[in-house]
Amino acid sequence: MSDLTSESTxxxxxDRVKRGLADMLKGGVIMxxxxxxxxxxxxxxxxxxxxxxxxxxxxxxxxxxxxxxxxPQMIEAIMDAVSVxxxxxxxxxxxxxAQVLQALGVDYVDESEVLTPADEAHHxxxxxxxxxxxxxxxxLGEALRRISEGAAMIRSKGEAGTGDVIEAVRxxxxxxxxxxxxxxxxxxxxxxxxxEHRAPIDLVEEVAELGRLxxxxxxxxxxxxxxxxxxxxxxxxxxxxxxxxxxxxGDPARRARAIVAATTSYDDPDVxxxxxxxxxxxxxxxxVDGLEQGERLAGRGW
Amino acid sequence: MTTxxxxxxxxxxxxxxxxxxxxxxxEGPRIGVLALQGDVLEHLRLLAEAGAAGRTVRSVAxxxxxxGLVLPGGESTTIGKLLDLQGLTAPLRDRIADGLPVLGxxxxxxxxxxxxxTHDGRPSPQPLLGGMDTVVRRNAFxxxxxxxxxxxxxxxxxxxxxxxxxxxxWIEEVGPGVExxxxxxxxxxxxxxxxxxxxxxxxxxxxxxxxxxxLHRLFAATVRERSRL
Numbered sequence: 358m359s360d361l362t363s364e365s366t367x368x369x370x371x372d373r374v375k376r377g378l379a380d381m382l383k384g385g386v387i388m389x390x391x392x393x394x395x396x397x398x399x400x401x402x403x404x405x406x407x408x409x410x411x412x413x414x415x416x417x418x419x420x421x422x423x424x425x426x427x428x429p430q431m432i433e434a435i436m437d438a439v440s441v442x443x444x445x446x447x448x449x450x451x452x453x454x455a456q457v458l459q460a461l462g463v464d465y466v467d468e469s470e471v472l473t474p475a476d477e478a479h480h481x482x483x484x485x486x487x488x489x490x491x492x493x494x495x496x497l498g499e500a501l502r503r504i505s506e507g508a509a510m511i512r513s514k515g516e517a518g519t520g521d522v523i524e525a526v527r528x529x530x531x532x533x534x535x536x537x538x539x540x541x542x543x544x545x546x547x548x549x550x551x552x553e554h555r556a557p558i559d560l561v562e563e564v565a566e567l568g569r570l571x572x573x574x575x576x577x578x579x580x581x582x583x584x585x586x587x588x589x590x591x592x593x594x595x596x597x598x599x600x601x602x603x604x605x606x607g608d609p610a611r612r613a614r615a616i617v618a619a620t621t622s623y624d625d626p627d628v629x630x631x632x633x634x635x636x637x638x639x640x641x642x643x644x645v646d647g648l649e650q651g652e653r654l655a656g657r658g659w
Numbered sequence: 660m661t662t663x664x665x666x667x668x669x670x671x672x673x674x675x676x677x678x679x680x681x682x683x684x685x686e687g688p689r690i691g692v693l694a695l696q697g698d699v700l701e702h703l704r705l706l707a708e709a710g711a712a713g714r715t716v717r718s719v720a721x722x723x724x725x726x727g728l729v730l731p732g733g734e735s736t737t738i739g740k741l742l743d744l745q746g747l748t749a750p751l752r753d754r755i756a757d758g759l760p761v762l763g764x765x766x767x768x769x770x771x772x773x774x775x776x777t778h779d780g781r782p783s784p785q786p787l788l789g790g791m792d793t794v795v796r797r798n799a800f801x802x803x804x805x806x807x808x809x810x811x812x813x814x815x816x817x818x819x820x821x822x823x824x825x826x827x828x829w830i831e832e833v834g835p836g837v838e839x840x841x842x843x844x845x846x847x848x849x850x851x852x853x854x855x856x857x858x859x860x861x862x863x864x865x866x867x868x869x870x871x872x873x874l875h876r877l878f879a880a881t882v883r884e885r886s887r888l
Contacts, residue, residue, distance in 0.1 A: 367807035367824075374806045377825045377868045381732050381765070383668040384696040403740045405696060405733070440777060440785075440797060441734055442826065464803035464826070487804045533672045540673050568671030595668040621695050621741055622717070624663035 375489035375509035378442065378464065379573035382406055382510075382596055386586065386617050387575070389413050389600040392431070393438035399603070402613035406442040406464070408598070409435040414471050414518030415601035415640065418652065424472040426454040429461055436462065444491070449658050450476025452485075459488040465510070466490045468503075470657035471517045471600075480658065483507030493577065495528045495655055497535030498554030501564070502659075504572055505557050511570055513594070514655040515578015518601050520642025522579045524655055525589060529576055533593040539565040578655070581606070581640050583619030583633045590623035607637030667715065669700040688882040690727040691716035695741040697733020697766060701867035702875075709875040711882070719750050727760040727858075727882035730767025730788075732825065732865050735775070735797070738766055739786035748786065755790040760858035760885055762878040768861035769795050769828055776831060791856045792834025795863075799829040800845070808869070813841040813853050816873035822852070822864035829863050830854050858885055 368374075385405025390396040396407050411427040412420065426447050436443045442464035447454035449468055454475075458466050468481055470493050483490040484507035493514035494500035500511045513532060515525030539550055542565060551561040563571050576589040577598035586597045597620050599613075606612045615632040622628035650656075666672075687710045692702045694715035706713035706729070713729075716722060728751075730738070742748045755761060763771040771791045775783040778798040800807070803826055810819040822843075830851040833839060841853035841862075852863040853874070858881055866874045 365810040367809040369805060369807045371808055373823060373868060374808055374825065377823055377865065378803050378806065380669065380698040380701065380868065381734065381825055383698060383700075383733075384694070385734065385737055400736060403737045403744075405737045436802075440783065441736060442803060459804060462802045462804060489803065536672050568673040569669070573669065590668075591664040593666070593672050617737070617741070618744055621745075624665045626663060 370487035372509065376572050378489060379491070379510035382442070383573060384621060385596050386613075386620050387444065387596070387598045388603055388613060389598075390435060390604070393434045395604055395609075396435045396438045398610050399613060400439040400441050402610055403617035404441060404613065405596070406444055407435065407439060408444045408446070408467065408600075409463070410446055413601040413604060414654070415520075415605050416518075417471060418518045418643070426451070426457065426472070429457065432458075432461055432463060446472055447481070448472040448475040450474060450479050450481060452481045455481050455486060455488075455490075459486055463488065468492050468508075470514060470654045474657050480506050483509075491575070493655075493658065494532060496531040497539070497564075498556050499659065500532055500570060500574075501554060501556035501560045504570065505560055508572065510573050510575065512575040512577040512598055515576065515580070516645050516648070517578045517654050518643075519579050519645055519648070520581040520602060520605075520640040521645045522581070522585045522588065523645055525576050525578045525580060526592065528578075528655070529589060529592045529594060532570075532574065536564055536569060540568045579645075580616075581642060583615045583629055586616045587619045587623035587629050590620060596620065602640055605640035612636050612639075667694065667700045667703065669698070687711045688726040688879060688886055689714065689724060690729060690879065690882060691721060691725045692729045692731055693738070693767075695745065696737050697731040698865070698867055699731050702729045702731050705867050705870070705872045705875040706879070708872040709879040711875075711879045717745065719746055722747070722750055722754060725759070726886045727762070727878065728754075729878075730761060730763040730770050732765040732767065732867070735766035735769040736785045739770060742788070743786055748788065751788055752790075755788060755859070758858055758885065760860075760878065760882045761790065762860045762862075762874065764862045764865050764867060765825065765827055768830070768863055769797060771859055771861050772830075791854070791859050791861060792837055793830050793854060793856075793861065794832040795828045796831045797828045798826050799831075799850070800824060800827050802826060809843065811841055811843060811852075813873065815840060815877050820866060820871045820873050821869040822866070822871075823868040824864045825868070827863045830861065
């Protein structure tokens with residue numbers, strides 16, 4: 358049977374393999390979890406992946422102080438508890454936290470503005486890693502700069518830990534609108550657009566041709582209800598991150614299942630109506646307008 | 660905005676723009692892609708290349724008038740739960756028992772198996788469709804950092820295929836009615852990664868991520884043959 362076996366040396370950590378895992382997550386919901394029990398509830402509710410972190414963004418907001426990578430023991434406990442991919446957060450620029458997460462074997466690293474940034478000028482050189490990275494972005498230029506650094510997946514940032522969807526909408530509209538605008542430009546106009554977006558011309562060309570990012574685009578930051586999730590999908594998201602919205606609500610398992618169902622059937626208002634019934638209390642939330650400048654997380658990273 | 664906006668996740672953000680836009684030809688066998696979660700778009704593109712009329716399947720009504728079905732890559736636990744939620748599990752099992760041709764890649768190969776094992780060989784408690792006399796070990800090659808791409812020969816497909824394995828399973832056991840179409844070398848020896856049983860075809864890797872249409876052509880040929888019966 359030797360004629361049926363592999364004919365070349367297998368290669369790990371390629372762009373295709375890194376971006377490919379994000380492709381498998383499309384149409385799904387990734388949930389923040391702080392322990393193995395929450396991770397099991399998330400998986401049982403249909404999460405496509407979980408984000409392991411010590412405190413959900415709403416608590417990071419409430420507690421203040423420096424937010425860092427989670428304890429490896431806690432991340433490993435979650436990796437042992439579920440079969441879906443496990444993501445974990447490193448601080449912006451903190452490539453050693455990312456090295457640690459890769460050594461632990463997490464499936465995706467989120468270089469996240471939810472944690473306190475570790476470098477005010479440089480993001481992590483993500484090409485140097487085998488583990489793939491997801492990064493947040495508030496607009497198209499920011500998304501393209503992260504992709505040029507090696508990000509294999511982008512999420513609109515939103516304003517984490519608020520339960521207020523307005524910033525996620527703003528960022529998704531900025532990214533999707535930026536893409537639609539690029540796609541209408543004459544080829545010679547793309548150079549000035551690259552300068553305006555502060556992004557490499559080759560990525561600008563690629564986006565203009567594809568009419569989309571070259572990587573999967575999720576949404577995050579403030580999604581709290583099934584209708585929020587479906588709203589973001591109709592605005593152009595390929596999938597949804599829900600942070601505090603599930604485990605800060607009255608009935609997490611029920612809300613988690615409802616958000617998963619609404620993400621799959623995002624274009625079917627009858628389904629969204631059905632799953633939205635009697636969900637118990639949503640997270641209380643904080644109006645983004647009421648946040649002081651220093652409390653805003655989306656401004657971290659550039 | 661009273662009409663909901665519909666878009667296959669991953670599709671271009673403009674109508675009819677870019678090579679990623681899903682193409683839905685009306686000619687050829689009608690092959691659905693289960694579109695609950697996962698890399699649906701990539702399969703629609705390869706079906707078009709294989710001369711089939713692809714369409715998305717999310718409800719029981721979508722199952723009618725199908726000549727074949729693709730179960731895409733994604734998370735097998737999530738897709739299994741969504742199948743239950745949509746009331747698709749029993750109708751799909753019936754169609755498979757009636758001889759509906761199905762191609763499953765990665766998560767799809769797991770859903771087609773008789774039994775799923777965890778990466779370390781324990782029974783994996785998750786809903787499956789079944790249909791193939793196979794036992795599949797999930798994440799058999801390791802976690803994402805071990806995901807890889809390689810070239811391999813697949814029986815029934817000309818030349819070699821570029822195969823992308825993402826947290827991939829392998830097929831641990833095959834029953835007597837199952838044909839092995841490809842194996843891959845591992846430190847533990849060669850492991851089965853493509854298998855066929857009648858009209859059911861399972862691949863542990865993702866031909867759709869490399870734009871490799873070979874398996875889809877093979878599958879479309881099976882579908883054409885069956886729909887002529």
